Amino acid sequence: MKAKIQVVLCKCCSEVPALLNTDRLAMLATDADMVVSVKTVDAICDGKNLAGVVGEAKEKEVDRAVVLACHKKDVSPALAKAYKRAGVNEFMVEIVNLREEVVLPHIGEPERAQTKAETMLRAALVRAVMLKPLERLTEGMKTNNVVIIGAGVAGQAAARAAARTGAHTVILEKTGKSMKAPGVILTHCQLIGAKGWTGNYTLKIKAGEKVEELGAAAIIVATGGGWTELMGPLAKAVKDAVPLYKLYERMQSNDLPKGTVVVVDTPDPAGKSLRVQDYAWDDTLETVIELKKKAPSTQIYVVFQEMRAFGLDELAYKEAADLGIRFIRYDKAGAPRIDPKAPTRLAVKDFAQGEVLNIQFGTLVFASIPPNKDNQAIADALRIPMSVDGSVRRGSIQRGPVETVRPGIYVCGSALFPKSRALAEQEGETAGSMAGEFVKNGKIAYGGSVAEVEQEKCSACLTCIRTCPYEAPFIGKATKAEIRTQLCQGCGMCVGICPSKAIELHHFTDDQIMGQARSLLGGDF
């Protein structure tokens, strides 16, 4: 069957008619093969214009469209919805970004811009003919469980937030600590394995001696920080250092530290393995100020590499300085050292003055709590990547600060990097409500532009399995690779790397990409 293409020209932003000759573009489109309808509109995002376009598409029974407008992500959702009414599949609409690729960056060269736009239109027509309709599928979630690993500050906040959206929360806690949180709380439980995919995970849980299974629609990793002792060279010299949160707990029961107090930022200041990403600076300031107020005669030194108090907590620096707390900044070269022969003397090179200071101390406190040692086991079970310093890695700091690369698995609190209680709670709330909303949907959408293996060509070399960051390919019953559509994100990494060229990515096939490239290179501008 011959394709019927509709070409839509959007004159929006007023640069298009001024720089480009829309009539020439429209004429080119009219003369092209298989084009049955050409529409020039003032703005495609305007509802009336779009309705007119779609009305004509319906009338002429077009099955694909080429839209010359602006950035794909801006116009694509509205266009897909509108064209659906005209019976055009959403993957059959090819959008050419005239505004950002031609009009805005080539204002001074109208002739070249015109030729470029014409070439891009020709290339889009070539690509449009090769497009194939694709379907998006949905799969229901079997449970509405949000499983939270860890019942710390972040975990409890996440449980509360998730429960508010109507999800059923299950908290897994390794120790037997008691807490108040909605939903089911399983103490003395550990995650040992997981299978399934987004929305439909089955977790293997070790509860005491028994191993049980638990269905989960979304998972929140809130394992928090874990170290309670010093690391590296300092650990050899000092045996009785306390973490900051322990000091705070002791202060609450009026068990004040003896002698001069030195607060260092991390348990291993000179270490390479542990970067100072962020450190519980708010908590440090809060604790030392409270300590100084309780025991004004105590000398307090805060030894730090970088300072990051959150928002208005910056004001606490001044308060602390006014109270007589000393701040000493160091860098990696002058990291605090303690001679094992004199375990009560800390030597640190002041970064500002360049002098080595020797401090006789009674109590050594470390503020930052490195990530939990159990993170590795949990990350292995859930198959999510880790950072070099032993914390769980998030997918992208801009797009999802509490998301991992796997959809449906969230991470919050000190499992990411050491942070203050308040920040951990906020992150927990975010992760909880995101997981709750995710579960509330009740179903996951998948399919569309995904990869597919041509079984005859596959030689089961496992290259795709090793390459895919989402673990979508697997070896099926016929000992050939298959792609689990629910997991495929449509990046196409396996397609290029397949030595047998057995995998094809729908909507971005080799022919489509090379055809477009060839016709783009055909134009002379």
Added chain:
Amino acid sequence: MAEKKPKVIGFICAGHGMEAAVLSARTGKQHDASVRLVEVPCAGRVDGIHLLKAFEDGADAVFVFGCLEKNCFYDTGSIEGRKRVGYVKQMLDEAGIEKERIEMFNAASSNAWMFPQAVEKMVETARRLGPIEKGGEGQ
């Protein structure tokens, strides 16, 4: 006769790469018109054959524009893309074609200045080296 215009083609990832290019246009940055863009879902989708075919079809310079390697939309996609580019570089070298004709660039979506820079570099390379000389014993 006017000087022959260089033909530069860029395979640009739909994640951070395209966002950076769009942002550069929106912030009013200008770049040479001789660049053509092919949008791919991820820099890892780019195959050696796409790059080599582009040269065959008349491109003077080819580039791949992807996300930052540590902040890739698809986790490891731009690392895969760099591998493919390296592979094609080697093949060009063996075929006696200058390997500067192909390059990989990385940008975050907010790095609007990266795209015009990349285009400028590739267009400059294409101008300097001129079209690929075809012919020789095989033809």
